[in-house]
Amino acid sequence: MQVMIFGAGYSGKAIANALKTEAGTISGTTRSEDKFPDLTAAGMAPFLFDGVHLNDDLIAAMGNVTHLVQSIAPGRPGDPLLALLGDDPKRFLPKLEWMAYLSTVGVYGDHNGAWVDEKSPCRPVSTRSVERVAAETAWAAIAEKANVPLSILRLSGIYGPGRNAFMNFEKGTARRLVKKDQVFNRIRVEDIGAALAFLARKNERGIFNVTDDQPCPPQDVVSFAATLMDVEPPPEQAFETADLTPMARSFYGENKRVSNARIRGLGFDFRFPEYRSSLKHLWETGLWRG
Structure with a gap:
């Protein structure tokens, strides 16, 4: 397993920690070289990604990646990584075996306090949640075209150390x-890392709510x-x-x-x-x- 995490921030570091014993290499991107020591301390080889260009060092590293994690929020005109990958992720990621996209439970919008699961309709309210729905759809389309399993993790409010x-x-x-x-x-950040590692091991595809049991x-x-x-x-x-x-x-x-029954049904246990x-x-x- 050769892992690259685009947007290796708070959740990305927890993911790297969860995968450290089984990944051959883990790389992470950041917008600033000032954060390189933080990524190195978290067990990642750091790379610059400004959201606009793929530099030569990053392209070279992507050539060996088997497991891709996209944690960068979309904006306008859309997902920054997808804009560069185009409709074929294997153009830059020829060894790609599995992908994960970190989204948000905000895509469900307002359900007046009712329970929602992965089959519930998305009724996003905020602009950022509308952009997340569009990004989910776009990632699902290129994953299907490339025949690469994609797990979409819909995260609730993140907290932790x-x-x-x-x-x-x-x-x-x-x-x-x-x-x-x-x-x-809510979701404890360590459980995000553990859930992603669990889905990667099983080569799962689909949408999964990664959230606690107690709204x-x-x-x-x-x-x-x-x-x-x-x-x-x-x-x-x-x-x-x-x-x-x-x-x-x-x-x-x-x-x-928000219900987490789907990922629990696969055998995942939340630590928190x-x-x-x-x-x-x-x-x-x-x-x-x-």
């Missing part, structure tokens, strides 16, 4: 926003973190009157409960299936700081 409610308390940014009946799913109101997570820290939680704030950026406010326009035990683990081990 260095990104969590404890960090928000430390920074003084913790808030308890309350919107009636609003719930969100809940966001203020409950903040309150539980405060309990673990033995501090007072911030006062509740009504969502309707809270000062939020347009992006932050848009997240509350999508209300749903609900936020309470996960936050307790982060706090007690000290990993919350990253």
Whole structure:
């Protein structure tokens, strides 16, 4: 297994860690050479990718890749890597055996708090989720044409070491926003890595929700973190009157409960299936700081 992760950020590093014992090589791209030491420390050979051009070093490395992971968010006019690969990924990836695309549960849009699964209709609300649906469709088309299995991982709100409610308390940014009946799913970053490694080993294709078992109101997570820290939680704030950026406010326009039954049905077990035990683990081990 020769792996390349385009956009080797927070999730990409967790993926590299999950694959380190079975991959012959793991490469990762970043937009800045300043991040090369971080990728090297995470076990990846670093390469520059500016989202516009494939440089000679990157093209040479792509020639040996068997497993491709695309983690870069789309934009306008679309997915930056697809724009360069065209309709034949094997043009630059002749040894390609399997692909993964990291998407978001935002593609489902708003379902008024109802449960959704991979067969549920996509009704994206935000521009970024509309772009994700388009990118999923485009990746599925080139995968079918190239006869290469593609797993699309739809991720819920990502947290873990260095990104969590404890960090928000430390920074003084913790808030308890309350919107009636609003719930969100979450996913611990290590479970993203483990899920992708599981799907890669099985050479799976299709769409998979990678999310926890326990959608809940966001203020409950903040309150539980405060309990673990033995501090007072911030006062509740009504969502309707809270000062939020347009992006932050848009997240509350999508209300749903996301099922992970499909990937569980294949035999995958989440290490952190609900936020309470996960936050307790982060706090007690000290990993919350990253």
